[in-house]
Amino acid sequence: MLDLVERNLSVAGRALTLKVPRDLEALFTEEAFARDEFVPYWAELWPSALALAEVLAGRGPGTRTLEIGCGLGVPSLVAALAGQRVTAADWSPDAVSVLRDNAAANGADLVVTAWSWTADPAPLAPPFDLVVAADVLYERRNVAPILDVLPALVAPGGEVWVADPGRLPAPEFLERAATQWTVGHLPHGGPAGVTVHRLTRPA
Template structure:
């Protein structure tokens, strides 16, 4: 698939619904959202493809199959890809090896119970992670903790209900929010996605 004028080969499961684990769903209504390549990931990847990210420390939250992480890696960033699913991290690492020729550091990360000191990053990335309100609340607490002084977050979202609450919580915490709309094509149709830029 073309991203920013360059070709990427992104491996992902053929049918996400086949990966539903009944025990995971019973425990916390967990669904394998990671297995799809969402329009928001394409929009965020396109945004990153125009950036010089050499020397930038980045983390992707809910990386799924890892397209934004892979693009950031190719643009020179040091990237940590995180997800709640081990299988997602395996796909992201594979896609990094295929497309960037480099190993992609990965880590399991539960947004609701993050490490006490999660580290600080110049760039926090997330694509279509606000599909549940509880995620919006957890991420509005986590993102500011991850941002280094002078850092920024890029959060791509198609307009899900949780996004407005997430952005409002960040603004109440004193962060600045700017938004741009990007159009991507997927499955032969155009899809509009907002990329929100969050900074201190």
């Protein structure tokens, strides 16, 4: 059983009540890391998630949105409360369980599922109008699988928004993305130091 505490926050003008892990270090085990290099990144409320949520709050209702590597899923919660049709995916079963409970507690209607960006995307029922991610470029090994799976997830003319605080692999990701996507960025009212990169797929 996870040891959770309640946290209240305001994001994009919305009040959210979240249950989050009390002690992040307690989630880290040498056994899990040795097995599949598991680090409980999902349990942290990252500044990139807050910046992404700010941008998503202004997206029109009805948008079919997918958040990959969702972690605590604050962007997904905000998007769902704004009327978007949201699917949130993370490879950690604990992240999925916590987000489902937090969605119910906040009256957010969304689908939460276990999925890794190295897995078959078909169970997610793509394509989506918009695919988003917050701070997923923390390791260089993530660049290739994310870029490889995006074309299967995004509808023609759709977009990808990646919020990033300046991780070292980000320039490589953007350079490689520019060979298939139009790359720009979106202004936001969230934490300074975070850039929300915008990738647009040709129609």
